[in-house]
Structure formats: C-alpha cells, structure tokens
Amino acid sequence: MxxxxxxxxxxxxxxxxxxxxxxxxxxxxxxxxxxxxxxxxxxxxxxxxxxxxxxxxxxxxxxxxxxxxxxxxxxxxxxxxxxxxxxxxxxxxxxxxxxxxxxxxxxxxxxxxxxxxxxxxxxxxxxxxxxxxxxxxxxxxxxxxxxxxxxxxxxxxxxxxxxxxxxxxxxxxxxxxxxxxxxVKSRWYYVIIAMLFILPCILGLVGFMGYKMYQGYKEKAGITAQAEAANEDTGFKNPLDPESQKEMMPQSGIQGQNLKPEDFVPTLAEKPESKPIYNGVRQVKTFEYPVGCVDGGKSGCTCYSAQGTPLKEITKAMCKDYAKNGLPFNPYKDEQQQAAQQPQTAPQTAYEPENSQVITMGGQSPKNLMYDGYVEAGQQFAQRGGVVGTQ
CATH class of the missing domain: 3.40.50.300 (P-loop containing nucleotide triphosphate hydrolases)
Incomplete structure (x- = not known):
C-alpha cells in the first residue's frame, strides 16, 4: 500500500x-x-x-x-x-x-x-x-x-x-x-555516570562493615558459650541472668493478680491440670518413651512408658517389631547418671531390670507376703502373657 x-x-x-x-x-x-x-x-x-x-x-x-x-x-x-x-x-x-x-x-x-x-x-x-x-x-x-x-x-x-x-x-x-x-545533556546523565563509579564503592564499604560486625558477633557468641559451659560445669548461676532470676523467684499460679473464675476452668475439659491458675507451676519433667512392649492378650500388642502407661501412638506393627527384636536405642538416656545411682551389689544369677521397665513374663511370682490386694511391681502385665521387648 x-x-x-x-x-x-x-x-x-x-x-x-x-x-x-x-x-x-x-x-x-x-x-x-x-x-x-x-x-x-x-x-x-x-x-x-x-x-x-x-x-x-x-x-x-x-x-x-x-x-x-x-x-x-x-x-x-x-x-x-x-x-x-x-x-x-x-x-x-x-x-x-x-x-x-x-x-x-x-x-x-x-x-x-x-x-x-x-x-x-x-x-x-x-x-x-x-x-x-x-x-x-x-x-x-x-x-x-x-x-x-x-x-x-x-x-x-x-x-x-x-x-x-x-x-x-x-x-x-x-x-x-x-x-x-x-x-545538551541533562544533569541526570552526569549523576548516573557518577553513581556507576560511586555505587560499587558504597556496596564494598557496606559489605566490609557487615563482615566486621558479623565477625564481632561470632567472637562475642563464642565467649558467651564458653562462659555458659563453665557455669554448667561448676553449677554456678549468674544472679544477674534473667533466667536465673526467674528460677529464684517464688512461683505461683497468677502472680500479683486477683483470681478470676476463668482461672479455674480447664482449657482441656479432660485435663484438670490445664487450669490457667496452674500455668506458673505446671512444668514438664519427662516425656513418653517406650521402655517395654507386650505382645499378646486381649489388647494385642501394647508398648508402655516408664510410668507404666500405654503408648497409644505406637502402631501395632511397630509394637510387634519391638516385642520381637527389642526396643530401639534410647539417645535420651543418661548412662553415667544411671550408673552413679545404681548401688554396687553382688552378682545376681538373674537379670533384674529397672523399676521403670517391663520384664519378661512366664515364670511364677514369689509368694506375696503383702496385704490383700497388693500387686507387685510389673505383676499387672503378667496376666497378659506373650513376648516382651525390654531396653
């Protein structure tokens, strides 16, 4: 066109x-x-x-x-x-x-x-x-x-x-x-040209200052970690440390506050210990870990904690594996502390596990000399029978 x-x-x-x-x-x-x-x-x-x-x-x-x-x-x-x-x-x-x-x-x-x-x-x-x-x-x-x-x-x-x-x-x-x-060139032309030379210098300076600050932080963190490790070895706690002050302060449910009706209402209906008034004293001291598993009985296979409570989260298949092949290694167990607490006794002909463990069942229990209704430790599992894995 x-x-x-x-x-x-x-x-x-x-x-x-x-x-x-x-x-x-x-x-x-x-x-x-x-x-x-x-x-x-x-x-x-x-x-x-x-x-x-x-x-x-x-x-x-x-x-x-x-x-x-x-x-x-x-x-x-x-x-x-x-x-x-x-x-x-x-x-x-x-x-x-x-x-x-x-x-x-x-x-x-x-x-x-x-x-x-x-x-x-x-x-x-x-x-x-x-x-x-x-x-x-x-x-x-x-x-x-x-x-x-x-x-x-x-x-x-x-x-x-x-x-x-x-x-x-x-x-x-x-x-x-x-x-x-x-x-005729705008002044912005010269500003941009100048920035092309100045900007790398600024970035280099910022990077250098950041590196120096990071190095100082690492050195300070290392000194603090060494001091904390030394305090743990000696058992000394710095009274100026906020965490130490918190531990030394008397604990109460609601400190310095008036009680309210809702302080006595559990946040979980089945857990009376979940009342807000206990927030200041309720602390976790241990955790659930399988110390024994029983395969047999009406319940099938069940694993128990050190307090003898069943662990419902462990599947039946895993329970049977533990009962047959033994429990997995416990990385949370303090071997040195346990050895120090155990008294030195004469050699025994039979292995006696700790009170918190589930033992192998199948033999006869010694005669019960205690009062009527007394159940010997671990005897509650004898009625189940089966194979038990112990740690």
Missing part, C-alpha cells in the same frame, strides 16, 4: 540521515525507482524529467515508467508551504489525494508539520519525529497520523531509542558531518 511518511525534527538532528538509512536498509524501498532532491545523494536516483520540475510532479509521476516509484524530498516545506484558507488548492497538493492509485510512496522531510500545507497533513500515513533526550542521546517518536506538537503528544507515540548509522553519511552530503553539533 502506497503511503506518505513524514520525518520531522530540529535542524542537524539527523532527519536526512534517517531517510537515507531507510532507502539503504529497508527492503520495502530496495529495487524501486527513486526520485530525490537530497544534496549529494550517492544512491542511484533520478531528478525530474527534462523540461519538468518538482512543481509539476503531479504530471510526470503518472507516466507508465514512473508508476510504483519512491519520492524522497528534503525541506518539503518549500514544495508544499502553508496557504491561506479559501485559496485554490494547487495541483501538486491535489495529487497527494490520489498518489496511491499510481503506487507512489513518499518520504518527506521538514522541521515541523506546522510549516506544511494543511491538506498534506491530512494525508500523512506515518509521522516520525527525532528529538534529543535528557540523557544526551536521540529518541524516535512515531504516530500513524500527523502530530502538530510532537513533544506534547509524546505520550501517545511509539517511543524508541534512535541511533544514526555512521556509514549512511558516506552516501550523501551531510550537513551534520560539516557542522559541529552537540546535544
């Missing part, structure tokens, strides 16, 4: 260079007949035919040999200047309404769309504006219609970074090459 592309921008911003770049690298224009007025253009192109000029291109662009050609015109405001309203439309301007019938594509270059004939503005298919940005580079803005105020209408444009290919300047006589021109 034949189209009119308008390229605008301040003087020496690179408008002509971008137009030449399109002719060189855009496949849409390659291999087509080109008419251009660009000064010193080295790309193969044509001027208006002999006896004709740009002002009557509405005639010779209709010739059969020129159908499908490309027109690229620099400083187009001189070819299609603004005109007063109500004045007769020039034939060149009227041709812009039907240029597509002849497959003519146009690339028109000027400083501002406000310098052009109003009818030309209405038939532009793409408007490209090149402007300097605050970072010292170039920005390309694109619209599908003319933007009379490109800077103010930038938010509605397709924006991208613009860079001129240096090889383009070899194919035409460029004003940019012969004129020293530099874009």
């Amino acid at each position: 034949a189209a009119i592309t308008l390229i605008t921008g301040k003087p020496r911003i690179g408008k002509t260079a971008f137009a030449v770049e399109l002719l060189m690298f855009d496949d849409f224009y390659k291999g087509r007949k080109i008419f251009s007025n660009i000064n010193g253009l080295l790309i193969d192109h044509h001027k208006p035919p002999e006896g004709h000029s740009w002002e009557d291109m509405h005639e010779w662009l209709k010739w059969r040999e020129n159908i499908g050609s490309v027109v690229i015109y620099d400083e187009v405001q001189y070819l299609f200047p603004t005109r007063s309203s109500g004045s007769k439309m020039p034939e060149n301007v009227a041709f812009l309404n039907i240029h597509g019938h002849y497959g003519i594509d146009m690339i028109l270059i000027t400083q501002s769309p406000k310098l052009l004939d109003v009818n030309l503005r209405e038939v532009v298919n793409k408007h490209i504006h090149i402007a300097a940005n605050k970072m010292g580079g170039l920005t390309r803005l694109e619209w599908n219609e003319v933007a009379l105020n490109p800077t103010q209408q930038a938010r509605n444009a397709l924006s991208s970074s613009h860079k001129i290919r240096q090889e383009v300047f070899e194919y035409y006589k460029s004003a940019e090459v012969h004129t020293a021109h530099s874009h």
Whole structure:
C-alpha cells in the first residue's frame, strides 16, 4: 500500500540521515525507482524529467515508467508551504489525494508539520519525529497520523531509542558531518555516570562493615558459650541472668493478680491440670518413651512408658517389631547418671531390670507376703502373657 511518511525534527538532528538509512536498509524501498532532491545523494536516483520540475510532479509521476516509484524530498516545506484558507488548492497538493492509485510512496522531510500545507497533513500515513533526550542521546517518536506538537503528544507515540548509522553519511552530503553539533545533556546523565563509579564503592564499604560486625558477633557468641559451659560445669548461676532470676523467684499460679473464675476452668475439659491458675507451676519433667512392649492378650500388642502407661501412638506393627527384636536405642538416656545411682551389689544369677521397665513374663511370682490386694511391681502385665521387648 502506497503511503506518505513524514520525518520531522530540529535542524542537524539527523532527519536526512534517517531517510537515507531507510532507502539503504529497508527492503520495502530496495529495487524501486527513486526520485530525490537530497544534496549529494550517492544512491542511484533520478531528478525530474527534462523540461519538468518538482512543481509539476503531479504530471510526470503518472507516466507508465514512473508508476510504483519512491519520492524522497528534503525541506518539503518549500514544495508544499502553508496557504491561506479559501485559496485554490494547487495541483501538486491535489495529487497527494490520489498518489496511491499510481503506487507512489513518499518520504518527506521538514522541521515541523506546522510549516506544511494543511491538506498534506491530512494525508500523512506515518509521522516520525527525532528529538534529543535528557540523557544526551536521540529518541524516535512515531504516530500513524500527523502530530502538530510532537513533544506534547509524546505520550501517545511509539517511543524508541534512535541511533544514526555512521556509514549512511558516506552516501550523501551531510550537513551534520560539516557542522559541529552537540546535544545538551541533562544533569541526570552526569549523576548516573557518577553513581556507576560511586555505587560499587558504597556496596564494598557496606559489605566490609557487615563482615566486621558479623565477625564481632561470632567472637562475642563464642565467649558467651564458653562462659555458659563453665557455669554448667561448676553449677554456678549468674544472679544477674534473667533466667536465673526467674528460677529464684517464688512461683505461683497468677502472680500479683486477683483470681478470676476463668482461672479455674480447664482449657482441656479432660485435663484438670490445664487450669490457667496452674500455668506458673505446671512444668514438664519427662516425656513418653517406650521402655517395654507386650505382645499378646486381649489388647494385642501394647508398648508402655516408664510410668507404666500405654503408648497409644505406637502402631501395632511397630509394637510387634519391638516385642520381637527389642526396643530401639534410647539417645535420651543418661548412662553415667544411671550408673552413679545404681548401688554396687553382688552378682545376681538373674537379670533384674529397672523399676521403670517391663520384664519378661512366664515364670511364677514369689509368694506375696503383702496385704490383700497388693500387686507387685510389673505383676499387672503378667496376666497378659506373650513376648516382651525390654531396653
């Protein structure tokens, strides 16, 4: 589809260079007949035919040999200047309404769309504006219609970074090459450049300070751990330690507070010890651990704690394994403390486990000399029979 592309921008911003770049690298224009007025253009192109000029291109662009050609015109405001309203439309301007019938594509270059004939503005298919940005580079803005105020209408444009290919300047006589021109850079450009050098130094300093703080913390933690270990060995407790002060303070259910009815209501209905009034004195002294398992009887297989209570959490399969192969190693048992508490007695012919263990059943109990109803320790399991695993 034949189209009119308008390229605008301040003087020496690179408008002509971008137009030449399109002719060189855009496949849409390659291999087509080109008419251009660009000064010193080295790309193969044509001027208006002999006896004709740009002002009557509405005639010779209709010739059969020129159908499908490309027109690229620099400083187009001189070819299609603004005109007063109500004045007769020039034939060149009227041709812009039907240029597509002849497959003519146009690339028109000027400083501002406000310098052009109003009818030309209405038939532009793409408007490209090149402007300097605050970072010292170039920005390309694109619209599908003319933007009379490109800077103010930038938010509605397709924006991208613009860079001129240096090889383009070899194919035409460029004003940019012969004129020293530099874009004014925003102060933020210099701030960012400075930050690129300063930021690594700041990060390095922060990292070094963090490392030193971490090393100091490790040393302090090591000294504290050694002091605590020494206190444990000697049994000494620092009276200034908050935990030691808490242990030395008299414990009561609700210290320094008036009793309330809800203090006597258990949080667990089946557990009277869960009353809030006992919170200050209720402490865990031990934990459940299997010390024996009985396989047999009505209950099948059951494992018991050191207090003789059944451990319902242990599955039947695990219980049978313990009863058959023995209990697992108990890493929580203090062997040294147990050996110190056991009295030195003469060798016995039979093994007697601790009171907290379940023993092997099947023999006869010694005669009970105690009062009626007395049950010897461990005898409550004798009625079950079966195999017992002990630790």
